[in-house]
Every structure is written in structure tokens, then in C-alpha cells.
């Protein structure tokens with residue numbers, strides 16, 4: 001009989017044991033990081049990001065889980081919404097670069 005205690009689990013280097021414990025069996029999950037902050041109008045979406053690994057052994061794949069959280073902004077929306085996408089790590093890096101480049105350009109123009 002196979003013993004499947006926690007000590008047998010091979011976690012990824014980035015795995016957060018507390019978060020991993022809430023993931024489905026066989027999955028791994030990193031610490032969640034969120035973009036929130038000053039939003040007096042209550043209309044700017046937030047985002048939560050964490051890494052996950054789905055599957056086991058040679059059939060496992062890492063993804064970046066990004067969830068966008070929106071809030072009612074103009075009176076027509078009545079509920080908060082959450083939209084989740086799973087990105088392969090390479091695509092997440094490219095998206096991060098695009099966001100950084102666009103934000104820097106917009107902030108430069110705003111300052112000038």
C-alpha cells in the first residue's frame with residue numbers, strides 16, 4: 001500500500017506550502033500577489049497573480065494565473081466580476097514587458 005503523506009510531495013521551488021495546500025490534488029501554487037491601492041472612484045480594476053503547476057511528473061506544466069477584479073463603475077454594473085486567464089510563463093513575461101513599456105510611455109507624456 002502506498003503512503004501518500006505530505007512528506008512524499010515534491011513541491012516546486014516557488015511553491016508556497018500554505019497556498020499549495022489549498023490547490024487541487026497534484027497541483028502546486030505560489031504565493032498570490034495583488035495589485036490594489038488608492039482608488040477613490042472605485043472603478044479601477046485590481047489584479048491577482050500567482051504561479052501554478054498543473055499535473056505531475058513529465059506531464060506537468062507551469063502557468064501564471066492572472067485574475068482581473070472589476071468593480072461596478074458606472075451604475076450599469078451591479079456586481080464585482082473576476083476574469084481569470086492562465087498564461088504560459090513566456091507569454092506572461094512578454095505581457096509584463098508590454099505593460100511596463102506602455103505605462104512608462106504614458107507616464108512620461110503625463111509628466112511632460
Ligand SMILES: [Zn+2]
Nearest residue numbers: 011015020028
Ligand atoms: Zn506544492
